[in-house]
Amino acid sequence: MSQDELILRRFESGDSDGVWYLHRSASQDVGVCGPEGAWEDDLRNIEEVYIGSGGDFVVAHIGLRLAAMGGLKPFDDDVAELKRMRVDPIRQRRGLGRTVLRELESRAVALGFKWIMLDTTTIQVGAQRLYESAGYVRRREGMLHGYAVIFYEKRLTRHDDSA
Known part of the structure; x- marks a missing residue:
């Protein structure tokens, strides 16, 4: 995949159907797709839950x-939660996840967050x-929505050339 084919930008309302499809297909692909439920309501209201709350949501x-x-x-004021990272199963292992992750980290720093947890x-x-x-860094393990999960966190660093 050449980078010039990739368009990375903030979510727009016209992306809603594609976001829902990508969420469901990527979740099914890894075996974590149960019946639809309230835990997915954030994806039905991205502009309010993510962008309007002071966070962000990007699509590639x-x-x-x-x-x-x-x-x-x-x-909270210092911590952003990384959510809904998905890569189309037919496009995995090509650096897309890393590209989206880097973009979200950069946006988190610009928004003033000091940590990301996920x-x-x-x-x-x-x-x-x-x-x-x-x-x-792995911080602990637990259960969420019936799945065993690992909780991670990362301290963000500002890329400031004047320091």
């Missing part, structure tokens, strides 16, 4: 197809590798 398109996505949801299921080994290679 290749041509007309949504290839990857992810969101930042404020947890969780991923224990069966999503690819996601664990991505986060750990990007400097996220």
